[in-house]
Amino acid sequence: MIEEEKFFAWLDGELPADEAAQVEAEVAADPELSRLAEEHRAMATGLRNAFGSVEAQRVPERLQRSIESDPGEKVVGLAGARASREVRRAPSLWVQMGALAATLAVGIVTGNMLSSGFLPSRSSDPIQTEAGRLVASADLENALYAQLASAPVETGPRIGLTFRDKTGAICRTFEDQAASGLACRESGDWRIRSVFQGAEGQSTDYRMAGGPNPRLLEEVDSIIDGEPFDAAQEKAAAVKGWR
Amino acid sequence: MESSQSFERDLTQLLPRLRRFAHTLSRNPADADDLTQATVERALRSREQWQPGTRLDSWMYRIMRNLWIDTARARMRKDRYEAPEDEAESVGHDPREALDASLELKRAMDAMDRLPDEQREVVALILVEGFGYREVSEMLDLPIGTVSSRLVRGRTALLAMLSRATDD
Numbered sequence: 001m002i003e004e005e006k007f008f009a010w011l012d013g014e015l016p017a018d019e020a021a022q023v024e025a026e027v028a029a030d031p032e033l034s035r036l037a038e039e040h041r042a043m044a045t046g047l048r049n050a051f052g053s054v055e056a057q058r059v060p061e062r063l064q065r066s067i068e069s070d071p072g073e074k075v076v077g078l079a080g081a082r083a084s085r086e087v088r089r090a091p092s093l094w095v096q097m098g099a100l101a102a103t104l105a106v107g108i109v110t111g112n113m114l115s116s117g118f119l120p121s122r123s124s125d126p127i128q129t130e131a132g133r134l135v136a137s138a139d140l141e142n143a144l145y146a147q148l149a150s151a152p153v154e155t156g157p158r159i160g161l162t163f164r165d166k167t168g169a170i171c172r173t174f175e176d177q178a179a180s181g182l183a184c185r186e187s188g189d190w191r192i193r194s195v196f197q198g199a200e201g202q203s204t205d206y207r208m209a210g211g212p213n214p215r216l217l218e219e220v221d222s223i224i225d226g227e228p229f230d231a232a233q234e235k236a237a238a239v240k241g242w243r
Numbered sequence: 244m245e246s247s248q249s250f251e252r253d254l255t256q257l258l259p260r261l262r263r264f265a266h267t268l269s270r271n272p273a274d275a276d277d278l279t280q281a282t283v284e285r286a287l288r289s290r291e292q293w294q295p296g297t298r299l300d301s302w303m304y305r306i307m308r309n310l311w312i313d314t315a316r317a318r319m320r321k322d323r324y325e326a327p328e329d330e331a332e333s334v335g336h337d338p339r340e341a342l343d344a345s346l347e348l349k350r351a352m353d354a355m356d357r358l359p360d361e362q363r364e365v366v367a368l369i370l371v372e373g374f375g376y377r378e379v380s381e382m383l384d385l386p387i388g389t390v391s392s393r394l395v396r397g398r399t400a401l402l403a404m405l406s407r408a409t410d411d
Binding site for chain 1: 248251252254255258259260262263266267272275276279280283284287347348350351352355366369370371373375376388391392394395398401402405406
């Protein structure tokens with residue numbers, strides 16, 4: 001009779017080749033051991049399949065959010081930011097990150113500043129000027145249309161908060177290395193409401209360096225009606241074409 | 244820097260597996276997701292302790308297992324006595340079905356839940372998660388012989404629970 005632990009080590013593929021061959025021969029010659037091996041294989045397969053169904057499930061939003069709401073990230077609850085701003089004594093990490101971002105993001109960029117070269121317009125910039133108006137680049141427009149904050153992308157503009165303003169329009173904050181800002185849906189188009197210069201060159205990790213610009217969030221705070229959309233509301237709004 | 248982004252990306256990619264492991268340790272899906280969330284939060288707080296170049300999955304599993312030992316388990320045990328045991332007795336009622344490859348999650352969780360903790364984690368890591376004996380001994384700081392013997396006891400108990408009458 002094979003030692004029990006050796007039998008299972010063989011079953012689990014943990015034995016060196018020569019020992020494995022030896023055990024295999026013994027098991028093959030012993031119907032009871034063969035049956036035991038089959039039962040354990042079937043049970044292990046059953047367990048893997050049963051728990052494998054978990055792996056195949058959609059990951060709950062709250063788990064995804066727990067990664068995204070890491071202080072270095074920008075997808076944060078505005079209510080949380082508000083609350084921590086009211087409690088000045090104990091600024092949250094998030095607010096501290098915002099302060100860091102403020103030292104890196106220098107000032108509101110207006111259309112004039114843009115066209116005067118303050119923020120050189122390049123194809124990679126999220127904002128471009130067209131006939132004296134600030135317009136979203138193709139990348140940004142795509143992001144504003146299609147990107148969900150709950151499904152972040154690795155490159156290009158990233159969407160932060162989505163919410164309805166007091167006029168009923170849907171607005172979304174965005175951020176990339178060059179800039180962060182706010183765009184709202186007007187007349188079936190994304191209109192850029194504001195742009196803050198980003199922290200390009202300060203760090204390769206724009207999520208850390210850019211962070212949520214506090215002035216952007218102040219602006220959001222001043223025009224928002226209610227609370228920012230949660231993941232489900234964001235998705236529903238996308239399906240309805242941001243109306 | 245770059246590693247900060249890839250850390251979060253890798254963490255995100257690990258979520259399905261982390262949830263699976265949490266389900267093998269926990270009594271019910273809600274506890275499992277609480278455990279997963281606590282693990283992610285702990286990992287984000289401790290990210291500087293992770294050595295790039297080493298396996299993030301092993302590191303995360305270890306965090307999850309330790310959290311489960313430290314805190315979640317106590318709470319889950321408490322819950323156990325407060326929650327109705329409505330479905331626990333279905334374990335083993337139909338051994339043929341229980342041995343089938345489509346062994347349902349609930350039944351699997353109930354069976355795993357009946358194992359002693361030290362056997363459950365070893366069974367989960369090796370039979371479900373697919374780690375090798377050596378990897379598990381390193382993850383749990385246990386001699387490989389201890390891992391091996393716990394695994395034998397755990398899987399033997401599981402088989403007894405799930406398939407008492409396979410030779411009928």
